[in-house]
Amino acid sequence: MERFDYVVVGAGTAGCVVASRLSEEPGARVLLLEAGGSDRTLWIQLPIGYGRTFFDRKINWMYDTDLVPGLNFRSSYWPRGRVVGGSGSINAMVYVRGRPEDFDDWRALGNPGWGFADVLPYFRKSEDHDWGDSAFHAAGGPMHVTDISGRVHPLCATFVEAARQLGFAATADFNGPEGEGVGVYQINTRAGVRASTANAFLRPALNRRNVKLETRALATRVLIEGGRATGVAYTRHGREVSVAARREVILCGGAINSPQLLQLSGIGDPADLAAAGVAVRHGLPAVGKNLADHLAVSYFYRSRTPTLNDELRPLWGKVRAGLRYLWDRGGPLAMSVNQGGGFVRSGAGLGRPDMQLYFSPVSYTQTPLAARKLLNPDPFSAFLLSFNACRPTSRGDMAIVSPDPRRAPRIRPNYLATAQDVADAVTGARLLRRLAGTRPLADIITDEILPGFDVKTDEDLLADFRARADTVYHPVGTCAMGPDARGAVVDSRLRVHGVSGLRVIDASVFPTITSGNTNAPTVMVAEKGADMIRQDWK
Ligand SMILES: Cc1cc2nc3c(=O)[nH]c(=O)nc-3n(C[C@H](O)[C@H](O)[C@H](O)COP(=O)(O)OP(=O)(O)OC[C@H]3O[C@@H](n4cnc5c(N)ncnc54)[C@H](O)[C@@H]3O)c2cc1C
Known part of the structure; x- marks a missing residue:
């Protein structure tokens, strides 16, 4: 041996x-x-x-x-x-x-x-x-940790400004002494x-x-x-x-x-x-x-101004992004689509941020995000906002179902098993709506594709969360x-x-x-x- x-x-x-x-x-x-x-x-x-x-x-x-x-x-x-x-x-x-x-x-x-x-x-x-x-x-x-703030889509600044108008601080560094607030994510890449x-x-x-x-x-x-x-x-x-x-x-x-x-x-x-x-x-x-685990939902918005959809969807856009990457290892292919985001408190009286936000200047409603066709976004200008509760309280479990190491174990995530997690699902959804309703983000939104503005009551928002x-x-x-x-x-x-x-x-x-x-x-x-x-x- x-x-x-x-x-x-x-x-x-x-x-x-x-x-x-x-x-x-x-x-x-x-x-x-x-x-x-x-x-x-x-x-x-x-x-x-x-x-x-x-x-x-x-x-x-x-x-x-x-x-x-x-x-x-x-x-x-x-x-x-x-x-x-x-x-x-x-x-x-x-x-x-x-x-x-x-x-x-x-x-x-x-x-x-x-x-x-x-x-x-x-x-x-x-x-x-x-x-x-x-x-x-x-x-x-x-x-290596890369600061992409100078390279992200310009709409990230629109997102940050809307969040500021809503009373959230802007931060340059979620990992620094002032980590709370909204801004641009850092990513683990080296030279693209x-x-x-x-x-x-x-x-x-x-x-x-x-x-x-x-x-x-x-x-x-x-x-x-x-x-x-x-x-x-x-x-x-x-x-x-x-x-x-x-x-x-x-x-x-x-x-x-x-x-x-x-x-x-x-x-x-x-x-x-x-x-x-x-x-x-x-x-x-x-x-x-x-x-x-973290459990998130995305809200999709049509936009008056161009988004990453307009850059990545057309064939010439993909070719241009590819050439750009070959030229200087830059452009959208060198990044994640998760560009903006934040850690914020959804209400007064909370001792620390309870919600994580994502802003992606891109949308996938025709091919769902879960299908991960990242280079094939929607054929119109749109973006997404997303949230998850920072510290869900539901706990699941996993276990083997056989002595065979090749058999996948059974996984039970047990999401939304606590009243707190259910309440957070509605709170987070309301937070996204408030963000989307705040200028300058509100100025560029022409429609909410998903879940749609007719989804309004707490019951409807929760039902949508459970469904998506x-x-x-x-x-x-x-x-x-x-x-x-x-x-x-x-x-x-x-x-x-x-x-x-x-x-x-x-x-x-x-x-x-x-x-x-x-x-x-x-x-x-x-x-x-x-x-x-x-x-x-x-
Ligand atoms: C699609 C996706 C997107 C994510 N995005 C982010 C993100 O943007 N930022 C972030 O911070 N986190 C992200 N995460 C989560 C993050 O990547 C994980 O939390 C992290 O990689 C976990 O590391 P780990 O070492 O615990 O496990 P893993 O990185 O999964 O490593 C486990 C390794 O063990 C090997 N292994 C398992 N069993 C055996 C065995 N019996 N014999 C030999 N080898 C075995 C596996 O093949 C694997 O290589 C994402 C995860 C996924 C899947």
Whole structure:
């Protein structure tokens, strides 16, 4: 059996950071297992290409959730990257850390070392920001953050001005000291190319000789002897392989696959394991529970002035955008369609922002946004406004349904299960309407395409939300960090409760969902997790 010091499962957002940082220790041998293949394809590297990878079975796990009662018994489609770079290779690249209070919440839940002051150095450690060094940002880290404010569609300024008229502050930096308000998102690209953690961390690390990346390697089980993780079993090209981990096994499979692998290994809620026909090695009831996600809806508006639709829809527009990209790696192909947005309080008396906003100068009503035909927007001028509650309170769960590692687990998001989340759906819808009704945005709107101005009452707005709202692909929390093994999976050093030599380091350890997009905080968790491993083995 080949032996490594560390076996890391999953070369996604977190796994690429963890493997890279662990391999900085010269003597350490690191194996990184990835179920998918290479990320060296045009549609992954080209920023706008995430429209194409959304439904590509070759690089995407393509999960469908169970029917969701709160969404009129619709199923939700959950893309997850199955490729080097993981979901960070197929995401929309928006760089948002979350609100400082999110991390203070984590600490208050019994996780010392995870308050905002503790985690800020790890956000900075990964960062190479366009703006250089400051108290909140850093230059010279592996992962580039691009300020696109000078390049976004001019309508973003119209959106910001309307929000200002409504009383919201404008901010230049959602990740800075004045992070609340409306403005333009920063994105993870470098010179017009996606800055996934695969590009930023793993690629340079592979030049060191002590890290080995094994692609098309599906981990099927953590090997456990005497309460200690000793290695990993995986399949590759039909062959069963086992590798030994001298020091630790680290799961970085993401919010669905890390708990899945624990369960396949007999670590989980005994009732879930029994139902799937897996023998219990270590009962840990919180595995797969506490699933949280952001649920959003978009409102579409016809516009008097041209939008990105007019640039991208015509054939000549696509050609021009392509030539522009080839010329200077700029233009709309070098960005996400999520350009403007914000973190705002929907009412008085709230201690912190409760709503995240998106403004995209583009619309997809003829091909739904969920179909992700990003280069084929509507053939008329239009844009979209969107919101999600920052910290939904509903919690779902996931569990394996069979001992077969190839079988997709059952996912129950349980959206809109609390009165708070239902109330937020109406509050957010009203907020979008107020924005659209405020000049200068109101001046350019000729019609509301969806849901339509005849949808007016709270009941109608909620019914529309139930009919159209969907995930923004931020599942977290299924291997939650916490001090008590009855309600958490890992401790504050990300060690699995009750099994030594085993950690989970990815979005699944978030004890609560952060207020914004989840990639940047996952990178932070990975930086901090890798640092803790290195400290513990010093
Ligand atoms: C379409 C989409 C758009 C998004 N947009 C944004 C955005 O704009 N901004 C933002 O901040 N966040 C965004 N996100 C969310 C963000 O990308 C994720 O939160 C983040 O990537 C999670 O990282 P992770 O390391 O936990 O998991 P992942 O990045 O999903 O990595 C898990 C890796 O483990 C591998 N793996 C799983 N099981 C096994 C196994 N058994 N054996 C071997 N390998 C395995 C997977 O193939 C994958 O490569 C988006 C996500 C999606 C899907």
